[in-house]
Amino acid sequence: MIARARVLSVVVIVLCGAIGVMSSTQVWLHVRLDGAAAHDLTVTGAAAVPVLAPLSLAVLALGVALSIVGTVLRYVFGAIALAIGAVQAYLATVVAFEHPTSVIARTVTDATGISGDAAVSRLVARVTATAWPAITIAVWVVLCAIAVFVLVTARRWKSGGRKYRTDASAPATAGPLDAVDSWDHLSRGEDPTAGDAPR
Known part of the structure; x- marks a missing residue:
């Protein structure tokens, strides 16, 4: 198991980063406007969580680098991956279950010209989430788990070539x-x- 720890960790971390990047381009929320401006809008992952794409790219780079670094940096990278996973999971959870006005405000303002959280909130009739926020939450939970695995097993990995x-x-x-x-x-x-x- 330990002999495969490095490969397993790198593959899972890179996969999590790739899914995070893909998720940032997908529709997370459908917004239904009320009144004279009644129509439907969509909010992508990048619009809902602005740090989603850059932090996902950071996870990708971290996963690749983890394949060659020494013991000390394994612990550093494991801790960073754990922090990113926890932050991203929290942000995605807020979007998925609370649908805060601040997340949809820019999209509504761009479509209607109406700004301000209070005005936008009065204009919105309904907000529904797609499956992507839940998928993304699961991805970041997996990232946290593999980061803990890295921290536990890093000392026993074989050295780089x-x-x-x-x-x-x-x-x-x-x-x-x-x-x-x-x-x-x-x-x-x-x-x-x-x-x-x-x-």
Whole structure:
């Protein structure tokens, strides 16, 4: 299980970030206006939760980076993922169950020219949520769970591969150098062809 912990964590975190980005483009709320302006409006995830898309992209980047970092950064990234998941889950829950006027105000104002929470609230007859807020809440709960898993198992993960080690004390490779070995030598300020000179 521990041998697969890194792969499992990276895949789940990246998947959560991808679904979060996709969710930001989907319709979260249907708004029915009353009176002379009676018609239906839609509110996307990005409009309902402005931080949804940027934080989802951050989760994507965090998941990819988690595949190569050392032990200390695993804990840092795990804590960040847990914080993002908790904040996003809370915001999505508020939108899904409370439908606050502040979430729909901009969409209504753009459509009608009427501004102010009180005026918008009087104009709105009904607000209904689609399945996307609930889906997004589930995604962020999963992210919180996998972040806790990272924090619990991070110390037992295998270290990253040789191509991510740039310390000067790395042992020299015996035999012919491949492209990765040559690049590692160059990045340490060494001449990869120095040992090839004829004696």
